[in-house]
Amino acid sequence: MLFSILGFASLLPLTTAILPSPLNPQHIFSNPTSPHDSTFRIPTSYESAVLARRILHLTPHSTLSTIFPSPEHASEQRPSGLGGMPIGLMDYIADCEDSGNPTILAINIATSFKNVAAGSNISLSLQWVPPHLPDKRIQSEGPRTAYSAANLPRFSLLGYLEKIDEAKGAELKECFLDTHPDSKYWLPGNRIHTSEWVRLVVQDVYWVGGFGDRAYIGWIDAEEWRNVTRKEWEDVRLPGEHKGWKEWAVQERDWEL
Ligand SMILES: *[C@@H]1O[C@H](CO)[C@@H](O)[C@H](O)[C@H]1NC(C)=O
Numbered sequence: 001m002l003f004s005i006l007g008f009a010s011l012l013p014l015t016t017a018i019l020p021s022p023l024n025p026q027h028i029f030s031n032p033t034s035p036h037d038s039t040f041r042i043p044t045s046y047e048s049a050v051l052a053r054r055i056l057h058l059t060p061h062s063t064l065s066t067i068f069p070s071p072e073h074a075s076e077q078r079p080s081g082l083g084g085m086p087i088g089l090m091d092y093i094a095d096c097e098d099s100g101n102p103t104i105l106a107i108n109i110a111t112s113f114k115n116v117a118a119g120s121n122i123s124l125s126l127q128w129v130p131p132h133l134p135d136k137r138i139q140s141e142g143p144r145t146a147y148s149a150a151n152l153p154r155f156s157l158l159g160y161l162e163k164i165d166e167a168k169g170a171e172l173k174e175c176f177l178d179t180h181p182d183s184k185y186w187l188p189g190n191r192i193h194t195s196e197w198v199r200l201v202v203q204d205v206y207w208v209g210g211f212g213d214r215a216y217i218g219w220i221d222a223e224e225w226r227n228v229t230r231k232e233w234e235d236v237r238l239p240g241e242h243k244g245w246k247e248w249a250v251q252e253r254d255w256e257l
């Protein structure tokens with residue numbers, strides 16, 4: 001089946017009449033309740049899962065969010081009263097298993113992994129950062145120095161960390177080092193830091209694809225997330241992967257599922 005997830009408006013000539021910015025302010029952060037309230041065809045959660053899996057593959061960094069344990073351990077060198085407080089910290093990830101479960105090199109003394117060891121849940125948030133600036137902006141006035149990040153995909157993977165055994169870790173090492181050559185200094189077995197290979201086992205996915213009149217905003221079924229094939233995420237393109245993109249288009253080309 002051929003789906004076009006091009007915004008309907010992007011098929012029309014580029015006139016200011018089709019450059020509302022944005023179309024319906026009330027639908028910026030949520031999908032319209034009726035499809036008739038949108039000029040665009042909003043992608044399905046599965047199509048969004050495909051885009052998200054591509055973002056996972058192309059994005060080497062993620063913010064890991066965990067919660068400080070409560071009760072607190074007196075031995076910890078940190079302000080008191082932080083039990084239950086969430087903290088988000090950037091860490092390296094790589095899509096080495098192509099299963100939807102990102103690979104992480106966990107350093108035992110790092111806050112995120114200490115919190116997990118103390119029983120915290122964990123989520124990873126990723127955002128799509130286009131490599132190129134758009135040729136056509138949502139707002140036609142103003143300097144063309146950036147894009148509307150509010151109209152770009154971001155998502156959170158919720159789940160738990162699972163230890164990757166040594167044999168599998170040895171298999172994934174080259175992939176991880178391809179993405180993060182500097183991490184060779186803290187590979188498992190190094191003399192300074194205790195580290196280990198872990199995967200985030202994804203249980204839930206929350207996706208904000210962009211403005212709600214043209215992008216899906218909501219939960220993606222974990223089975224849909226896992227079902228996405230390499231061919232599917234290889235065949236889609238994200239906004240701004242290539243020069244000359246138009247900021248208001250959800251997607252730059254047609255794609256097949
Ligand atoms: C982790 O999340 C689950 C819900 O998925 C919740 O039931 C549990 O209490 C959470 N654990 C902690 C330590 O907050």
Ligand SMILES: *[C@@H]1O[C@H](CO)[C@@H](O)[C@H](O)[C@H]1NC(C)=O
Nearest residue numbers: 046221222223224225226227
């Ligand atoms: C995942 O794929 C399997 C096998 O093709 C299919 O039976 C199942 O319905 C899919 N699940 C979802 C949520 O798309």
